Amino acid sequence: MTSKKTTLPPPEDAAAAPALRQGFLPKLIGYQIRRAHARMRRDFNQSTADLHLGFRPGEVSAMVLIIENPGLIQIELARELDVDKATVVSLVDHLEKAGLVRRQRSTKDRRKQALLPTREGVRMVQELRRLTEEHEAHYRQRFKDGELRQFLDFLQRIYQNDGA
Amino acid sequence: MTSKKTTLPPPEDAAAAPALRQGFLPKLIGYQIRRAHARMRRDFNQSTADLHLGFRPGEVSAMVLIIENPGLIQIELARELDVDKATVVSLVDHLEKAGLVRRQRSTKDRRKQALLPTREGVRMVQELRRLTEEHEAHYRQRFKDGELRQFLDFLQRIYQNDGA
DNA sequence: TATTGTTATACTCTATAACTATA
């Protein structure tokens, strides 16, 4: 799937080790979700690096949100991404330097920075979308249609904190 | 659930914003898993911080694996945690300084460092287990029994990379 | 006073590369 140039050991080389006892870990949502996330993130980063794109998951999300909601202000982006406003500043700095978005002070409320995609930004998201879908396909194929819908729903239940 | 002392915006304050358009993001496993993981990790860290324990998810996993497999060597721990061996060195350093594990050179193969829990380590894991189960309960309650089993199975499908 | 954005700073997590010692 990806070109492995790392020093990481081959994961789950079935014949290699006699399988460790994991105690109560496998029953923990937190444990399983951490491993699954780390696996996907590493694969994704490797994929973008292979194409000399160097985009990270959070940047793709931000670009999509800006394109879908042109004029989005930074504080709203922070809320949507569930990160601090200071984190968004450096994220947008990076996207702006790459020529993918531009900031525009709101004339109504001059505290606000509206975010707008550039033409290059729109083009890049199209490319990143193709890459992302390709990456996703490797994982989606492990699920039947109904299972995928349910999996996404389960993940959303974790994110939504009303029940907590 | 946790004492919020951060500057993060209140997440999902339903009445606050008119809900952004998310484009294709919600259909992405990668997007949903990233958000879900970030939410759980933040809550967990906050919980341990509140108790002045300061343990992170990866450390709990490592401690459980060492207790369940006394004499585990570092390279095996790295493989199980799916991280580089250098990462394990600093992880074990931390646990050793906290008095929870000790290293013991293998006499058979003096390259290997066997990891053994201290009495204090065993005691700490009992405490961390209680904390972890309490933390998990907030999320588990959003799932029926069958759903939880299926959710854990789905997450494992992501982690296992044979199908990729 | 409260909000938006910014800067400065720091901490966690993790990887890579180069090294030592052992096999």
Added chain:
DNA sequence: TATAGTTATAGAGTATAACAATA
């Protein structure tokens, strides 16, 4: 030569605190 562990270093990702401009 290959493996286990270590050290040094660096980068991504994120948070906190203090601040300026604006409301």
